[in-house]
Amino acid sequence: MSNPLPAASIILEDRYSVGSIFLVKRAKGLKFLGGFHAFPGGKVDPPDGGIANSQDPWDIALVAAVRELFEETGVLLCHDGLNHSIKSTPMLSQIRCDLVEKRTDFATVLRDNKWSLSHSDLYPLGYFETPHFSPIRFKTRFFLAKIPSGQTPEIFEGELENGVWGNASDHLKRWYSDETLISPPVLELLEKFKKSNPLDWRLSSASGLVSTDEFHLERVRFASWIQVVSVACPGPSVPQIGNVFLVGLSKFYLIDPGALDDQGLLAIQTAIQSRVNSGDVFHGILLTHHHPDHSNSAKHFADLWNVPVYAHPATAEKLSGKVQINHLLDDCSQIPLGFNPFTGSNLVLTAYHTPGHAPGHLVFFEARTKTLFAGDLVSTSTTILVSPPDGHLKTYIDSINRMAGFSPELLMSFHGCPSAFGKSVLQNAIYHREKRESALLAALANNFETLETLAQEVYRGLPDPLMKLAQKQILAGLIKLVEEGIVSAPTPGSEEWKLAK
Numbered sequence: 001m002s003n004p005l006p007a008a009s010i011i012l013e014d015r016y017s018v019g020s021i022f023l024v025k026r027a028k029g030l031k032f033l034g035g036f037h038a039f040p041g042g043k044v045d046p047p048d049g050g051i052a053n054s055q056d057p058w059d060i061a062l063v064a065a066v067r068e069l070f071e072e073t074g075v076l077l078c079h080d081g082l083n084h085s086i087k088s089t090p091m092l093s094q095i096r097c098d099l100v101e102k103r104t105d106f107a108t109v110l111r112d113n114k115w116s117l118s119h120s121d122l123y124p125l126g127y128f129e130t131p132h133f134s135p136i137r138f139k140t141r142f143f144l145a146k147i148p149s150g151q152t153p154e155i156f157e158g159e160l161e162n163g164v165w166g167n168a169s170d171h172l173k174r175w176y177s178d179e180t181l182i183s184p185p186v187l188e189l190l191e192k193f194k195k196s197n198p199l200d201w202r203l204s205s206a207s208g209l210v211s212t213d214e215f216h217l218e219r220v221r222f223a224s225w226i227q228v229v230s231v232a233c234p235g236p237s238v239p240q241i242g243n244v245f246l247v248g249l250s251k252f253y254l255i256d257p258g259a260l261d262d263q264g265l266l267a268i269q270t271a272i273q274s275r276v277n278s279g280d281v282f283h284g285i286l287l288t289h290h291h292p293d294h295s296n297s298a299k300h301f302a303d304l305w306n307v308p309v310y311a312h313p314a315t316a317e318k319l320s321g322k323v324q325i326n327h328l329l330d331d332c333s334q335i336p337l338g339f340n341p342f343t344g345s346n347l348v349l350t351a352y353h354t355p356g357h358a359p360g361h362l363v364f365f366e367a368r369t370k371t372l373f374a375g376d377l378v379s380t381s382t383t384i385l386v387s388p389p390d391g392h393l394k395t396y397i398d399s400i401n402r403m404a405g406f407s408p409e410l411l412m413s414f415h416g417c418p419s420a421f422g423k424s425v426l427q428n429a430i431y432h433r434e435k436r437e438s439a440l441l442a443a444l445a446n447n448f449e450t451l452e453t454l455a456q457e458v459y460r461g462l463p464d465p466l467m468k469l470a471q472k473q474i475l476a477g478l479i480k481l482v483e484e485g486i487v488s489a490p491t492p493g494s495e496e497w498k499l500a501k
Contacts, residue, residue, distance in 0.1 A: 004129050004139040006057060008065035009041025011125070011144045011189065012075065012153070019167040021193070022153055023186070024072060024160045028421040031380070032136045035420020036181045037164075037171070039189075040075075042068040043138065051107050051117075058124055061141035066117050067106045071099055072160055073153035077122060077145055078115040085148035086115065093154075100156065121145050126215045128185035132241045133220070133230040134417040135381045142189065168193040176224045176342040178369050181410065181420055184220045219274070222410070222418050223369065224342055225249050229271045231264030233293035236385060236469055242293050243414050244268055245373060247364075248337040248347065251281045253310075255364065255373055256294040256414060257301050265297055272305065284327075286335065286349075287311040288375025289358035290318035294414065299323045310335070312353060314360030329362060337366075349373075354403060356396025357384055363403060372408035372422050378429045381416030387472040393480040397433060400426050440477050441499070444487065449496040451475060 014020035021039075028035040044064040052059040070076045074096050076086045086092065095113075098104045110116070122143040130137035147153070155163045164171075168190045174180040175187065182190070220228045225248055233242035245255040252275055259265045272282055284307045285298050295315075299322065302309050308326035316325035329335075329351040337347035349364040357376045364373040376384050377399060386393050404426040411422030419425050436458065443457040451471045455462075459470040478497050481487035488498045 004137040006044040007138040007140040008061035009039040009140050009142050010065045010069045011039050013146045015146045020165050022165055024163045027159055027161050033183050036183045038183045038186050040069045040072045065143050075151050075153050077118050079118050081114045087150040126213050128215050131220050131230050133243050229267050231259045233258040233260045251283045251338050253284050253286050255286045256288055257298055258293040258296040284308045289361040290315045312360035312362050354399035356392055356399045358390055370409040373412045378425055379415040380413040380419050386476040388476055393476040400429055444499050
């Protein structure tokens with residue numbers, strides 16, 4: 001559970017088209033919300049405080065917001081010595097290139113050109129803190145500004161892919177139609193803007209927009225039909241953060257409620273109650289597998305709301321006496337989510353049996369939107385534990401390869417931040433396993449032969465409390481290599497694993 005890093009973002013409004021604002025698309029390869037649309041911005045750098053000559057976090061964030069906007073779009077919210085706004089010129093483009101490529105820094109740019117930040121042109125709106133679904137978290141302060149006359153945004157490909165103008169309704173229509181992804185705080189602000197007169201944005205806090213207070217996300221949504229509640233859940237060594245999903249529109253299901261404590265139970269309960277209060281119907285609970293971080297509070301919510309629980313037969317067997325499984329799901333079982341009025345089509349989840357991490361492991365895939373709810377098939381924040389006897393590495397790898405063949409786009413990870421490039425996440429998981437296997441073979445070749453010594457060599461530097469988990473991963477790898485005839489298992493009375501002769 002990381003502390004949020006300070007960040008800043010600018011909502012850039014078109015000077016000549018009232019209410020038209022600029023969104024940028026983050027590159028899919030970025031760890032934090034890659035592939036999602038957002039406002040230009042980024043994290044605060046230490047030199048920003050020196051430029052601000054202030055310890056006020058809003059003053060520092062303003063510098064970061066102006067700098068990031070310039071680096072990402074070429075739009076510079078500064079004034080020259082005569083208090084005129086800066087115009088787009090080849091010289092300005094070159095300065096931007098030098099800044100992006102680290103040949104200069106922002107303080108030097110301002111000093112050498114005698115430019116000053118145009119504080120009066122930026123209006124603080126408020127800040128968001130990234131929920132706990134992401135291991136990378138930010139406390140982002142948002143500003144509103146008009147693009148200066150004579151400037152046009154230009155995106156350099158790298159951290160960003162492109163940019164698009166549109167009013168709040170335009171952006172939201174594309175999001176509701178599943179045509180684009182928008183980061184949750186940006187979505188929240190767009191919905192606020194849609195309800196207000198753009199001419200009133202700067203007038204007073206009475207509009208509910210101009211405020212330096214924290215904005216609270218009533219619903220953390222990644223699509224019109226996907227809501228996330230991040231909670232503490234049991235872990236193999238220490239508690240961890242897990243993402244519980246509410247999926248569907250007028251009727252919805254809960255995926256993997258594994259809350260560890262009362263705070264998590266309350267967060268999930270509040271999310272369910274809010275949906276029910278708005279007229280939606282809670283239809284049931286879907287479990288990807290039996291592990292406590294995914295199922296710990298399933299009985300609680302099933303009893304509280306009198307809804308059925310769905311799972312694979314092997315999961316039902318594992319949870320016998322703990323959670324009553326009312327409906328069995330097998331490979332290719334379908335869960336209709338109902339009609340999506342925004343797209344004019346039906347939403348359907350298909351369950352796919354993906355054993356390897358657990359014998360009854362399921363993922364849920366929505367084919368039209370290419371959205372994968374991955375359970376513990378993969379994670380965007382950590383390595384999934386494959387622990388014999390329930391875990392089987394070859395089967396696990398086969399399951400990943402199978403789902404990669406579906407070319408999923410939006411991957412909703414139980415652990416970590418959602419990804420807009422799901423197939424790449426799956427392929428990277430395979431690549432990681434291949435690297436670990438190569439390291440294991442190298443250790444065996446160098447006469448490391450017991451589980452303990454192999455784990456210490458392959459996972460060199462890992463803290464002692466995690467070494468027992470590392471040994472389980474090593475055992476899974478050794479079993480796979482034995483099955484492939486590459487390694488010989490220990491003989492009776494021995495603990496030594498050896499390369500096959």
